[in-house]
């Protein structure tokens with residue numbers, strides 16, 4: 568997706584929600600021991616071309632009027648790499664490096680971690696602490712899929728680095744847009760591949776298989792991305808409603 572086409576860090580205010588209790592226990596699904604700011608952090612994951620950008624834009628338009636967000640909460644949309652000014656510079660280095668400047672696998676991992684550390688510190692955590700919602704195109708799952716399963720870097724090393732970069736912050740909900748690799752390649756058509764996309768078919772197959780493994784291990788919400796974009800949106804909306812409803816039930820049980 569062209570940088571100029573993507574609205575970065577846009578904010579939208581939520582409409583009055585139908586059930587204020589539905590979101591009163593934000594952060595319940597983050598890992599035990601992690602600091603849980605009051606906002607909501609929703610991430611879209613999947614292979615290149617699975618439709619994340621398309622769905623991010625559709626959900627950006629829908630969420631503020633969905634009744635799911637608390638009154639006054641803002642919706643912020645972002646992406647990785649590139650959710651901050653530093654991140655945009657890192658994104659260029661990662662995806663379109665000058666001749667001779669392509670990072671080795673370890674450097675690539677560290678650059679994605681640097682992008683994420685800045686993104687969490689400057690954008691995501693402040694928004695969540697203010698009670699706002701963040702909808703993000705890719706997060707830690709992408710590093711495990713691409714640098715772990717794709718490049719073959721040790722997953723334990725990646726997990727340790729992630730903990731450092733994010734301070735333990737994890738998404739409340741991850742929507743995994745599952746699409747067969749061949750279909751994603753077809754959808755991307757003649758578009759020029761960036762450095763990661765150009766890493767070869769075997770690499771992309773390992774990444775796709777890695778996403779499937781991570782989705783099982785991390786209880787991500789699977790969305791069938793082979794459907795029309797309208798149907799995919801409806802599945803994402805249903806998952807978000809379900810997530811909010813589960814929070815409401817949990818809240819009543821705790822209360």
Ligand code: T5A
Pocket residue numbers: 568614615616617618619620621622647648662679705706707709710711713714754755761763764792793794795796797799
């Ligand atoms: N990366 C990222 C790492 O290696 N490690 C990390 O830690 C992180 C965070 C980012 C690259 O960096 C790598 C992964 C990536 O290779 P990017 O440009 O942000 O680069 O790449 P993508 O996230 O893959 O973005 P894309 O724009 O390529 O793919 P999207 O956003 O998933 O797909 P989208 O919405 O642009 O759709 C692609 C095409 O399909 C059509 C769209 O119109 C578009 O033409 N489409 C559909 N067609 C039919 N049916 C549908 N349901 C459709 N939905 C969309």
